[in-house]
Amino acid sequence: xxxxxxxxxxxxxxxxxxxxxxxxxxxxxxxxxxxxxxxxxxxxxxxxxxxxxxxxxxxxxxxxxxxxxxxxxxxxxxxxxxxxxxxxxxxxxxxxxxxxxxxxxxxxxxxxxxxxxxxxxxxxxxxxxxxxxxxxxxxxxxxxxxxxxxxxxxxxxxxxxxxxxxxxxxxxxxxxxxxxxxxxxx
Numbered sequence: 001x002x003x004x005x006x007x008x009x010x011x012x013x014x015x016x017x018x019x020x021x022x023x024x025x026x027x028x029x030x031x032x033x034x035x036x037x038x039x040x041x042x043x044x045x046x047x048x049x050x051x052x053x054x055x056x057x058x059x060x061x062x063x064x065x066x067x068x069x070x071x072x073x074x075x076x077x078x079x080x081x082x083x084x085x086x087x088x089x090x091x092x093x094x095x096x097x098x099x100x101x102x103x104x105x106x107x108x109x110x111x112x113x114x115x116x117x118x119x120x121x122x123x124x125x126x127x128x129x130x131x132x133x134x135x136x137x138x139x140x141x142x143x144x145x146x147x148x149x150x151x152x153x154x155x156x157x158x159x160x161x162x163x164x165x166x167x168x169x170x171x172x173x174x175x176x177x178x179x180x181x182x183x184x185x186x
Contacts, residue, residue: 007122012172014089014127017165021052021092026124030164031095033120037112040105046113049096049152057094060146061086064133067140076136087133091163096134096147098156110159117162127167134158 001009031048039046051057064087069080079085088094097113099106114130121128137143138158148154 003123004119007119009175010172011118011122011128013129014091014163014165014167014170015129016168016170017089017091017127017163018168019092020166022124022126022164022166026126027052027093027164029124030117030120030126033116034095034097034113037109037116039109039112040103043103045100045103045106046109047098047153047156048113049098049150051094051096051150052092054092056150057088060094060134060150061088063140063143063146064137067137067143068133070140088131088161088163089129091127091129091165093164094131095162095164096150096152096158097160097162098138098147098152098158100153100155101157102155106157107159114160114162117164121162121164125166126164129163131161131163134161 027050031050034048035044051060065080065082065085067080068076071077071080079087095117097110097117099110103109118128118130134143134147135158138147144154147158152158
């Protein structure tokens with residue numbers, strides 16, 4: 001089996017990270033891989049914001065929790081009021097992927113870029129996890145103001161985030177393909 005297929009088959013979401021930061025060289029390689037994803041009409045309207053500052057990450061988590069606390073959904077309210085909830089699982093790096101929502105393919109472009117981020121991270125021995133919370137809260141006024149401070153374009157919607165870091169050792173679950181997932185017509 002070739003290296004790409006090995007990476008695809010062995011990559012798993014990581015939800016427990018060591019404190020050790022990933023190197024600038026590895027971060028640059030991961031971000032470059034993101035920019036090589038396909039984009040509709042090759043417009044490349046996306047934006048990638050990498051945060052490695054623990055104080056900034058904690059403040060972002062606090063803003064997200066504040067938005068959750070205002071929610072009418074009990075599960076989100078619970079997260080918003082939790083003292084221990086951390087949407088990015090305390091990963092030392094978070095990459096925010098945003099795009100212009102006017103492009104109907106914006107979400108698809110971001111999803112392709114996120115997959116490149118995950119596979120590049122895996123190839124470098126770095127764990128990753130898709131983080132959705134900013135996609136749910138980016139338009140909350142306090143969250144939006146903070147995102148703007150971080151340099152995320154004001155006309156952008158957040159489509160996903162990638163938590164990145166070195167995984168705390170954990171057993172790897174064997175992947176089972178759900179029956180009826182694939183149909184081949186010849």
